[in-house]
Amino acid sequence: MDKPQKIISVVKLIPKGSVASYGQVADLAGLPRRARLVGKVLREADDSSLPWHRVLRANGTIAFEAQSEQGQHQTARLNQEGIVVVSNKVDLKKYQWQPSLTEILLQLNY
Structure with missing residues (x-):
């Protein structure tokens, strides 16, 4: 599984009513210290079902x-x-x- 797909897979796991930080998503995708890559992948994602809105900065603020x-x-x-x-x-x-x-291990098939 390539890096963008790993990130998208993790974002899809974030349950309704919960949020995660860009860094947390990167860590769970096996890409530590790649929070900016998470932002880039989410910006470029062409999947309307992707719950991108559940991903925030490390301090809980919305990036916009x-x-x-x-x-x-x-x-x-x-x-x-x-x-x-x-x-x-x-x-x-x-x-x-x-x-x-x-x-995480079961859902992402690690």
Whole structure:
């Protein structure tokens, strides 16, 4: 499985109502310190079912400006899933996805 596909596979595992950071996605995809690659892959992904909106910066902020069209769209999608966004930021202590190692290994077929 190539790097972009590994990243997309991990993003698809993030459950509704949870979020993950770019770095967390990279780590779970077996690509440590490749958070920027995750952003690039998500920007270029052509999959409308991909839950890209569940991926945030390491501090829980949305990568887009709060008043931008993209930022408002991401906030709306997170709100629809019950995730509270305050000042363009999500409380990671409450909403961050914490998958078990078994879950990752089984889902990604490592």
